Amino acid sequence: MERMVEILKKKFGDCIGKSSDAIPRQLHIQITKDVVVKISRFLVESLEMRFLFLFASDDRKESHCFHLRYVFSIHHLDQFIVLCAPVREEDVTFPSLTPFLPRANWQEREVQDLFGLVAQGHPDPRGLILHEDWPKDIYPFRKDFVQSGKIPRQKGEYIFEKVEGEGVFEIPVGPVHAGIIEPGHFRFSVAGESILKLEIRHFYTHKGTEKLGEGKNPNQLLCLAERISGDNSVSHAAAAAQALETLCGIQIPKRAQCLRVVLLELERIYNHMADIAGVVLDVAFGFGSAQLARSRERAMRLNERLTGSRLLRGMIVFGGVRNDLLDLDMKFLISEIREMKADFDEVIQILWNVSSFMDRVQSTGMIKKEIVETLGGTGPVARASGVDRDLRRDHPYAIYHELLFMVPVFTEGDVESRIKVKMQEVYESFKLIHEAIQGMPEGNTCVAEVATLKPMRSALGYVESPRGECFHWIATDQKGKIARWKIQSPSFSNWPLIEYAVLENIVPDFPVINKSMNLSYSGNDR
């Protein structure tokens, strides 16, 4: 990786500052903010890296400036590069990456809303996280934001982009929906049944989780991480725990790593079963959805039997896993998985034979591969559109480097492909759990107590959750307390894709398309 720094220094001269590779596989490089776009262009186009996400942090107390960080990955080398650019308080502007990398669109707007930094050249001036009734110059993620009391509302207007034309009208759906799902607003422009344009607007459940984590101790942070998105509790907690463990340079015992893999795959199984059940329900095939819902309930009862929590909460702790799995539990797990697999097989065979169901899901909600790559989609949605990417294989964590599994990729990008990806992943998860249990060594499930976190360090933790890539970045301050926690959830990356998935489809197909992507509102809003 020193080669990398040399190449950059040769090309960009003084704009490149100190670099540090204290954390294995994560290279941090200081740069100046004016060359951000040029360096990103160089990294993405010439060195074929992938831009993951960007975020800001308020370090005015320690370094008298804000910091903007840009994270890139090189997947064939299993490396991450973090560029760090200081932004002084006197001049809070920074060049916008969005015209070059559209996936930075929402991320830069988030920085603008929460920190007050201004992205110059950003094509969309509207607020994202904070809605139009939030006062203009209060930035909640700055350290001097006073958290007590109510913020007074002010009048404002959010302008939706619409399609002009005679006979074109808008259909607003939400934020209050007819089922028990979370709030989110969808604004369709239609001229009858075909959708001309969709604009989404979320962040109704923005809770400021990242800021709540500041100053907490590790296990409290993991408790918060589990509540980012309820059905991805284990994934977010595991990513946060990995970030903390990497930050302190702790290696957790192998038994704990195997157990984490088992928990992550159990989560993937019940999530994917629920997703497929939801899609089947939305095309009104009651029989199929009832059977799949039954399988999912069985999986959740298995979770409860093994860990005491249907959502597998409370198991991931800083340094390992809280409880062990006894031999009895593991035998039960293996036999349950065998029966669940047979049951799942049977339902899937029935589904594929119902031609009215197949007709609904084929060629519905197609997302082209180039749109997924341009907007930075991840997870099963991306794999269904031909983007072959999986963190478990490309940047292995826990014991995934020792396990053998297949990553299903399809190319049509329609609802059927997404169901097929999830279905195959369920089968792979069954195999992975089996392998992890066979290869589980004896040993501790947790390292000994860690007093404080190392001060002035930062690290990245990452997990392939059922919805896609989940990144957590944690930085500590001089006293070893958590100073910044950045969460890049897979739903935040994927929500912009739905605006393109619905084009050329009719309005009644929207619920199926939305459910096939199954994005989390809470995971997006944090």
Place this chain on the structure above:
Amino acid sequence: MNLILSIAQIVLVLILAPSVSWWIKKIKALSQNRIGPTILQVYADLGKLFQKGMVISDQASWIFRAMPYILFSSALMAASLVPLFFKSSLLGFSGDLILFVYFLALGRFFLTLAALDTGTTFGGMGSSREMALSSLAEPALLLSFFALAYRAGTLSIEGIVLHFSLEAPFPILFFTSMAFGSMLIVTFVESGRIPVDNPATHLELTMIHEAMILEYSGRCLALIEWAHQIKQFLFLSLLVNIFSPWGLADSTMGIHLLFSFLFFLSKIFGLAFVIGWVEIHTAKLRLFRVPDLLAIAFVFAVISLLGQLMIGR
């Protein structure tokens, strides 16, 4: 005596209509490994709605307030033209075949208008889809009625039923069974069942019938639901009485009436079972495939009519 029995038929339509909905719900629940509701549940739901208060938008006009009554009374008037287990209906006369279709169309007209009344997009959506589908379903229904009327030589429903009940079973031939197929498809459309519309969905963007009544509550909603169930029951009664009318009572003797009533009930529930069966085994069709289904119904009706005209009875 005839009068009392005819009125009793209408009262029975009112009482029995919800039970057919219950039966179909029960069948679907059993197929999903669930127990399903008891028969009292459907009646309890209607009763609950009657007792609840109503919330009416102050932007709504008189159409919104009047529609449930118009819908319900048009359904009742259509019910008075259909014989159930006794050979004559309350208001039957020659030509009431056409009047039946137009009573239902009257109800549907006001339903679609009231859906547009509050100005929500969901109401407009449901109403536009309903109009498009019924513009295809009505001709198919009328043509199959004409085919049957041609065979029976009369334009009154009770006349047709009487004619078919006097014929031997097997000569009810190929052409009338085409009319049966056509009317069965129209029944699925009119009662809003899968594969056309899902009565149990919560997704407003996919609804056809439910979307039109989203704004209703309380007593009005109860009347609308009941009218819908009556319409479903009437279609099933027509199918059963025209295509398997044997056992219909033509005297007023108690034992004949009882036997005819029980036989009629079993035929209705048997046909409802078929509807439930189709609902279980198919997913909902994409919206623009439903016209294809209705085109099939139309073609069946045309074949039935033309076949009888050309080849004879």
Place this chain on the structure above:
Amino acid sequence: MQYTATGYSKPLRRIFSFLYQPARRVEVEDDGLEVLRTAKRFESKVHPFFEETFYKPLSRLILSVSQKVKAIQTGHIQLYLSYIFVTLVLLLIFLRISR
């Protein structure tokens, strides 16, 4: 947000598209990345089938026929008097024949 007439009739236009031959035009945005552009303007037209095949020919026919028939309206009272005379003669002949 209220349903428009175009939207209301869309299902019918689509089902009977062989008759109406609807033509639609969607203008796409012209800035930003090519692959991410979405619709900006929409126009839809319906081919006036019944007008073209039924009403227009009918009105043309009536107009052309009436143009030709206009020839008998010359304005000379003598011609009109002779029309009346011819009609009376024809009537008398007709009555005679039909007896």
